[in-house]
Amino acid sequence: MDATELLVCIKCRKGQDIPADDRRPGRALYDALAACALPEGVTLRAVDCLQNCDHGCSVALRGGNRWTYVFGNVDEASQADMLIEGAALYHATQDGLIPWRARPEHFKRNCVARIPPLTFSDPETTP
Amino acid sequence: MDATELLVCIKCRKGQDIPADDRRPGRALYDALAACALPEGVTLRAVDCLQNCDHGCSVALRGGNRWTYVFGNVDEASQADMLIEGAALYHATQDGLIPWRARPEHFKRNCVARIPPLTFSDPETTP
Numbered sequence: 001m002d003a004t005e006l007l008v009c010i011k012c013r014k015g016q017d018i019p020a021d022d023r024r025p026g027r028a029l030y031d032a033l034a035a036c037a038l039p040e041g042v043t044l045r046a047v048d049c050l051q052n053c054d055h056g057c058s059v060a061l062r063g064g065n066r067w068t069y070v071f072g073n074v075d076e077a078s079q080a081d082m083l084i085e086g087a088a089l090y091h092a093t094q095d096g097l098i099p100w101r102a103r104p105e106h107f108k109r110n111c112v113a114r115i116p117p118l119t120f121s122d123p124e125t126t127p
Numbered sequence: 128m129d130a131t132e133l134l135v136c137i138k139c140r141k142g143q144d145i146p147a148d149d150r151r152p153g154r155a156l157y158d159a160l161a162a163c164a165l166p167e168g169v170t171l172r173a174v175d176c177l178q179n180c181d182h183g184c185s186v187a188l189r190g191g192n193r194w195t196y197v198f199g200n201v202d203e204a205s206q207a208d209m210l211i212e213g214a215a216l217y218h219a220t221q222d223g224l225i226p227w228r229a230r231p232e233h234f235k236r237n238c239v240a241r242i243p244p245l246t247f248s249d250p251e252t253t254p
Contacts, residue, residue, distance in 0.1 A: 007243065010250060030252065046252045051196075051241045060242055068195075069178075070240040113179045113197040113240050115187055116134065123137060125157065125173045 002064025003041055004091040006083065008033060010046045012056035014076075029057045029076035036080055039088035052112050061087060065117040066096030072112045082106055128168055129191025131218040133210065135160060137173045139183035141203075156184045156203035163207055166215035179239050188214060192244040193223030199239045209233055 012026025023031075030046050038044055052058040055072030062068035069090070074083065082104050089098045096117070098107070139153025150158075157173050165171055179185040182199030189195035196217070201210065209231050216225045223244070225234065 010252065027252075034252075046250050047243050047247075048250045049241070051238045058240070060240075062242065068242055070197075070242070111178045113177050113185070113187075115177070115189065115195055115197070115242060116174050120174075123173050123175045125137065125154075125161075 001041055001091060001094075002066070003043060004061060004063035004066075004087060006033065006038075006042055006044050006087045007047045007050070007060040007062070008044065009048075009050040009052070009056065009058045011049045012053070012058060014056045015054070025076045026057050029059075029074060029080065032076060032080040033083060036084050039084065039091055041091045042087045055110070055112060058112065059083060061090045061096070062115075063091070064094075065119055066090070066093065067117055068115040069096060069107070070112040070114070071107055071110050073110045074106070079106065128218060128221075129193070131169045131188060131190035131193075131214060133160065133165075133169055133171050133214045134174045134177070134187040134189070135171065136175075136177040136179070136183065136185045138176045139180070139185060141183045142181070152203045153184050156186075156201060156207065159203060159207040160210060163211050166211065166218055168218050169214045182237075182239060185239065186210060188217045188223070189242075190218070191221075192246055193217070193220065194244055195242040196223060196234070197239040197241070198234055198237050200237045201233070206233065 008030040010027045014025045050058045057074040060070045086104045135157040137154045141152040177185045184201040187197045213231045
């Protein structure tokens with residue numbers, strides 16, 4: 001199975017005023033994930049900004065010829081385990097599409113966008 | 128310059144009830160773009176769903192080792208030219224970051240998310 005990256009926006013303020021020297025919520029989420037045992041094949045990476053600033057904290061899953069998914073509204077204090085579970089489910093797919101029933105509830109309701117893999121079939125567009 | 132893809136969600140309903148046999152706003156946007164002269168190096172591609180359904184119509188720009196950008200709230204009737212201009216500006220960059228002042232106003236205010244290129248520098252995350 002091609003490697004999966006779990007990307008975490010570490011600049012996320014969650015719309016709050018954060019003193020310059022304080023740890024931001026996005027960074028707290030990254031730290032919480034870094035303290036977890038990651039599923040085999042999944043790499044955690046920090047990103048400076050995923051520009052989903054109105055719905056932070058935000059993460060993305062990508063890798064191989066899978067659809068890339070961006071999820072928002074992640075709670076840094078309580079949802080690291082959910083992300084780890086979701087990343088494992090994502091990594092187990094060929095195309096990035098976790099079966100709906102298996103998908104974490106948070107993923108169902110907080111998908112911000114998805115991007116097709118580099119190789120994908122064009123849908124029918126003849127008039 | 129590496130090729131750029133302009134991806135258009137053709138399933139977008141813009142939150143409206145659309146009769147099954149009617150052309151959806153997303154498809155109308157695709158058709159409007161398909162009728163335009165595309166900048167050199169830019170390919171137009173239809174996508175079944177970018178899952179930015181609360182803020183449609185939606186498009187993405189990607190290609191080469193650039194950041195991928197997703198933009199929402201595109202008006203299918205009036206903004207094809209803006210997207211063509213934005214795609215040309217994006218394609219002219221190495222990294223996908225259109226200089227702020229040159230960025231179309233719509234891009235400034237309607238970026239849904241961005242995804243780093245496959246190769247990117249990890250920000251500092253040592254404690």
